[in-house]
Amino acid sequence: MDNVILTPIAVESLIDRIATRTFELLNKSQTLQKTESKLYSVKELAKYAGVSELSIRNYIKEGKIKAKQIGRRILIDEKQFEAGLIEVKSLKYKR
Numbered sequence: 001m002d003n004v005i006l007t008p009i010a011v012e013s014l015i016d017r018i019a020t021r022t023f024e025l026l027n028k029s030q031t032l033q034k035t036e037s038k039l040y041s042v043k044e045l046a047k048y049a050g051v052s053e054l055s056i057r058n059y060i061k062e063g064k065i066k067a068k069q070i071g072r073r074i075l076i077d078e079k080q081f082e083a084g085l086i087e088v089k090s091l092k093y094k095r
Contacts, residue, residue: 039068039075049085059084 006014042060046053059065060074065084067076 038078040078040081042074042076045076045081 040048042053042056046056049056056065056076057074060067060076065076066080067074069075
């Protein structure tokens with residue numbers, strides 16, 4: 001095995017490169033986590049929110065919750081549901 005002699009400048013350079021690469025990888029993983037979101041069915045959200053499926057469907061028709069339709073299935077993005085839920089709650093208390 002060959003012995004490697006590192007100068008203080010070479011060590012600092014190596015540490016800087018390792019730190020930079022580590023930060024890049026951390027930022028990349030954080031952005032991937034932010035873009036991933038789960039899709040829920042109307043039935044799952046109704047059970048989670050404690051309301052009927054018809055209520056969820058009505059919120060979608062009224063535009064309070066944004067949904068995607070794939071075939072006959074209606075899927076709601078987790079973030080869209082949370083945003084819509086805030087709007088629904090605020091409308092409920094304005095009465």
